[in-house]
Amino acid sequence: MNATRQDSGVGGAPVATAAAAAASVLLARAKELxxxxxxxxxxxxxxxxxxxxxxxxxxYALELGYVREVGALVELTALPGVPDYVxxxxxxxxxxxxxxxxxxxxxxxxxxxxxxxQVIVVQWGDMEFGILAERxxxxxxxxxxxxxxxLPTLTDVRAAYxxxxxxxxxxxxxxxxxxxxxxxxxxxxxxxxxx
Numbered sequence: 001m002n003a004t005r006q007d008s009g010v011g012g013a014p015v016a017t018a019a020a021a022a023a024s025v026l027l028a029r030a031k032e033l034x035x036x037x038x039x040x041x042x043x044x045x046x047x048x049x050x051x052x053x054x055x056x057x058x059x060y061a062l063e064l065g066y067v068r069e070v071g072a073l074v075e076l077t078a079l080p081g082v083p084d085y086v087x088x089x090x091x092x093x094x095x096x097x098x099x100x101x102x103x104x105x106x107x108x109x110x111x112x113x114x115x116x117x118q119v120i121v122v123q124w125g126d127m128e129f130g131i132l133a134e135r136x137x138x139x140x141x142x143x144x145x146x147x148x149x150x151l152p153t154l155t156d157v158r159a160a161y162x163x164x165x166x167x168x169x170x171x172x173x174x175x176x177x178x179x180x181x182x183x184x185x186x187x188x189x190x191x192x193x194x195x
Contacts, residue, residue, distance in 0.1 A: 066175035
């Protein structure tokens with residue numbers, strides 16, 4: 001007699017079938033977690049992921065597809081002859097990154113930074129820089145249909161970089177506009193001529 005024994009798993013399903021189903025679910029989750037976050041045009045009616053951060057008692061967000069990394073600001077070296085919104089440079093994983101202060105660009109109150117200063121490194125093509133944040137709240141998914149496109153209380157500068165505002169008041173910045181703005185590019189020649 002050649003009988004084979006097949007144990008029952010969850011809900012009476014054979015163990016082999018339950019293991020295959022679990023492996024399938026885990027593979028699907030791994031693929032979702034491993035997928036590259038691509039910057040999407042939030043005007044197409046889709047949802048998109050943002051990194052939410054705080055600055056000057058306000059809540060901001062950047063499209064996740066433009067965020068390269070987030071890290072603690074351990075050391076900052078000031079640079080002479082640069083605009084006041086350029087705080088300086090820092091080294092992150094052996095790479096030199098310029099750090100800007102959006103509070104100065106947006107005309108926000110400078111109440112001093114808390115001890116938990118973070119740098120959000122944004123990148124698009126060859127352009128990259130770090131944005132100083134007081135706190136990073138995490139990742140959130142937004143629906144572009146839920147964004148309000150303008151508020152009369154925003155300054156011209158903030159409105160120029162605005163993607164939209166969520167119903168809870170989070171200001172979603174257009175990272176592509178920030179990264180494409182030639183006034184935010186600090187060139188060596190400009191720094192030398194200011195001396």
